[in-house]
Amino acid sequence: MDVTKRKAASDLSVKGNTGARLTETEPKELETQAKQKRQRPGVTSEAWRVEEAGEVHEEEEEASEIPLNQFGKIVKAKEEVVVASVVVVVAFAVVSVMVVMMRVGEKALEEEVMKMVLIREVKAEEEVVEDSVVVSVMVSEAGMRKCFPKSQTKTRQIKKQVKVQVGPKVVYVPPPPPEEESSIFSHYATGINFDKYDDILVDVSGSNPPKAIMTFDEAGLCESLRKNVTKSGYVKPTPVQKHGIPIISAGRDLMACAQTGSGKTAAFLLPILQRFMADGVAASKFSEVQEPEAIIVAPTRELINQIYLEARKFAYGTCVRPVVVYGGINTGYTIREVLKGCNILCGTPGRLLDIIGRGKVGLSKLRYLVLDEADRMLDMGFEPDMRKLVGSPGMPAKEDRQTLMFSATYPEDIQRMAADFLKVDYIFLAVGVVGGACSDVEQKIVQVDQYSKREQLLELLRSTGNERTMVFVETKRSADFIATFLCQEKISTTSIHGDREQREREKALSDFRTGQCPVLVATSVAARGLDIEHVQHVVNFDLPSSIDEYVHRIGRTGRCGNIGRAVSFFNPDSDTPLARSLVKVLSGAQQEVPKWLEEIAFSAHGTTGFNPRGKVFASTDTRRGGSFKTDEPAQASAPTPAAAADDEEWE
Numbered sequence: 001m002d003v004t005k006r007k008a009a010s011d012l013s014v015k016g017n018t019g020a021r022l023t024e025t026e027p028k029e030l031e032t033q034a035k036q037k038r039q040r041p042g043v044t045s046e047a048w049r050v051e052e053a054g055e056v057h058e059e060e061e062e063a064s065e066i067p068l069n070q071f072g073k074i075v076k077a078k079e080e081v082v083v084a085s086v087v088v089v090v091a092f093a094v095v096s097v098m099v100v101m102m103r104v105g106e107k108a109l110e111e112e113v114m115k116m117v118l119i120r121e122v123k124a125e126e127e128v129v130e131d132s133v134v135v136s137v138m139v140s141e142a143g144m145r146k147c148f149p150k151s152q153t154k155t156r157q158i159k160k161q162v163k164v165q166v167g168p169k170v171v172y173v174p175p176p177p178p179e180e181e182s183s184i185f186s187h188y189a190t191g192i193n194f195d196k197y198d199d200i201l202v203d204v205s206g207s208n209p210p211k212a213i214m215t216f217d218e219a220g221l222c223e224s225l226r227k228n229v230t231k232s233g234y235v236k237p238t239p240v241q242k243h244g245i246p247i248i249s250a251g252r253d254l255m256a257c258a259q260t261g262s263g264k265t266a267a268f269l270l271p272i273l274q275r276f277m278a279d280g281v282a283a284s285k286f287s288e289v290q291e292p293e294a295i296i297v298a299p300t301r302e303l304i305n306q307i308y309l310e311a312r313k314f315a316y317g318t319c320v321r322p323v324v325v326y327g328g329i330n331t332g333y334t335i336r337e338v339l340k341g342c343n344i345l346c347g348t349p350g351r352l353l354d355i356i357g358r359g360k361v362g363l364s365k366l367r368y369l370v371l372d373e374a375d376r377m378l379d380m381g382f383e384p385d386m387r388k389l390v391g392s393p394g395m396p397a398k399e400d401r402q403t404l405m406f407s408a409t410y411p412e413d414i415q416r417m418a419a420d421f422l423k424v425d426y427i428f429l430a431v432g433v434v435g436g437a438c439s440d441v442e443q444k445i446v447q448v449d450q451y452s453k454r455e456q457l458l459e460l461l462r463s464t465g466n467e468r469t470m471v472f473v474e475t476k477r478s479a480d481f482i483a484t485f486l487c488q489e490k491i492s493t494t495s496i497h498g499d500r501e502q503r504e505r506e507k508a509l510s511d512f513r514t515g516q517c518p519v520l521v522a523t524s525v526a527a528r529g530l531d532i533e534h535v536q537h538v539v540n541f542d543l544p545s546s547i548d549e550y551v552h553r554i555g556r557t558g559r560c561g562n563i564g565r566a567v568s569f570f571n572p573d574s575d576t577p578l579a580r581s582l583v584k585v586l587s588g589a590q591q592e593v594p595k596w597l598e599e600i601a602f603s604a605h606g607t608t609g610f611n612p613r614g615k616v617f618a619s620t621d622t623r624r625g626g627s628f629k630t631d632e633p634a635q636a637s638a639p640t641p642a643a644a645a646d647d648e649e650w651e
């Protein structure tokens with residue numbers, strides 16, 4: 001301890017002891033002592049400040065006027081403790097600063113190294129561990145010099161492992177799919193309107209389309225597949241199956257359009273599986289790189305999972321192994337599942353590209369590429385991914401693979417673009433009106449203002465009792481908000497949207513399926529393809545901006561010949577651009593069109609508010625020039641008998 005300081009301190013204590021106050025000259029003395037101390041070598045300005053602080057503290061103590069006789073030793077001991085603490089604090093501060101500097105240096109080095117890895121200046125070994133890419137880099141002397149030209153450690157070699165998190169770490173592993181036959185084949189009954197499917201007009205165009213089948217027996221399915229079809233409760237094929245199955249079996253590319261809930265999934269799965277069985281596809285087995293024979297792509301996680309479960313069901317008892325990959329699930333788990341064996345790879349675009357990019361999936365054996373909800377897969381959101389997918393190394397050219405597209409809606413511009421992915425002689429199959437709504441759904445449009453929507457919804461849900469209802473809203477925030485509001489009103493509700501974790505999304509869907517929560521508030525993430533038993537009711541709390549989306553949303557009810565209801569809140573302030581397309585969809589499905597809606601639609605005609613997506617009524621193949629005529633009733637856009645004589649087949 002500094003002797004001078006101790007003396008100054010004891011002087012102060014003595015003064016305190018005598019009870020005397022500092023005279024005017026005494027501060028000058030102290031000032032002189034202080035100056036001397038500042039000039040002492042080895043005393044840092046920081047230590048000095050601390051010492052000064054100590055003195056100030058002591059001056060404050062002096063005011064308490066404690067006599068030295070009684071407490072001198074204690075004061076001295078205290079003084080030593082203070083100084084010791086000061087030394088510890090200073091040492092700690094210095095060490096902390098050094099550690100922080102080292103960390104900053106390391107971070108900067110990591111960043112710099114990573115930059116060099118990215119621009120391929122430094123060779124790195126990449127390895128996938130869980131949801132991270134571990135990059136091992138040997139930073140050479142030259143590399144060090146490049147990163148830190150002024151560094152003292154020029155000669156040192158650093159081997160660094162940089163763990164790069166690819167998005168937030170996802171640990172979710174979904175529950176395994178059911179193993180018992182009863183669960184695998186559980187299905188709901190077809191509805192009273194199932195037989196009416198036979199009356200729907202079917203338009204098949206393209207050269208030499210194969211003849212439609214009338215029964216599953218005519219599909220030439222092997223024994224296992226026939227059994228699985230029967231166990232699924234399928235007695236006779238729907239129109240899209242009657243036409244689609246022979247077209248695919250004949251090896252033709254297909255763009256198929258059929259109304260929601262009319263069995264498009266089986267229309268592509270059955271002929272693909274049949275081809276695999278007929279050709280004796282190799283039983284899937286573990287391999288570091290899997291070579292699937294078919295890839296199926298769909299836009300949402302829940303939908304692709306549903307397609308996977310359907311594929312698993314129809315492939316039951318065969319050696320064909322379908323696998324599913326989608327976001328929100330632990331990557332390590334997904335990769336392990338794929339590597340166990342994979343004949344049919346079902347996936348959302350991002351995960352598919354990822355797993356192909358990691359070299360876990362090769363494309364040399366690929367025979368089928370299926371785009372479900374094809375118009376969605378080719379619209380602005382997914383088109384780049386689809387182009388990447390077909391451009392992936394090893395992807396067979398379109399002439400060497402079979403490409404199949406399915407949806408209930410096909411805007412003309414998308415149809416034209418889809419042709420880039422298909423062979424020139426692809427077949428276009430339209431069951432009913434392209435983009436038309438399912439006629440088994442009773443549609444009602446209610447005019448409301450934004451502020452009365454909640455009350456109207458409540459009234460509606462209270463009047464329908466415990467009916468399974470999907471409530472569609474435009475934003476994730478309002479999904480949460482409306483779900484909370486309904487729960488507060490004692491209506492068991494859950495919600496699904498893109499901001500919820502995959503675990504929560506799957507739980508929400510399962511609670512809705514089982515009826516534990518009979519109301520599901522959803523964004524467009526649940527609009528397409530989901531096939532949920534007993535959904536009697538769809539409410540468009542907010543109308544979507546595109547008519548295609550409307551058609552898909554209301555198609556969550558009224559499936560497979562069952563009847564359903566859809567109520568849509570129309571707010572003239574925001575929904576007027578949709579009015580004309582709505583009128584067309586309603587009249588096309590033989591629904592009552594409210595007078596006020598017609599008036600809004602009519603007054604919106606010719607304004608910039610007109611929704612160009614109303615063009616969904618391309619009733620025929622665009623290769624015939626399309627037939628979009630906005631002023632015609634939807635039904636009138638069915639092909640003329642003259643055209644039918646040319647290259648169409650009527651059922």
Ligand SMILES: Nc1ncnc2c1ncn2[C@@H]1O[C@H](COP(=O)(O)OP(=O)(O)OP(=O)(O)O)[C@@H](O)[C@H]1O
Pocket residue numbers: 187188190233234235236237238241258259260261262263264265266407408528529530531555559560
């Ligand atoms: N031939 C059939 N007989 C009985 N049920 C069938 C038949 N074909 C399909 N289904 C059932 O009909 C329901 C709807 O089928 P699917 O989900 O394939 O319709 P979709 O046309 O793909 O609908 P979306 O356009 O909404 O995607 C499913 O439960 C399916 O198992």
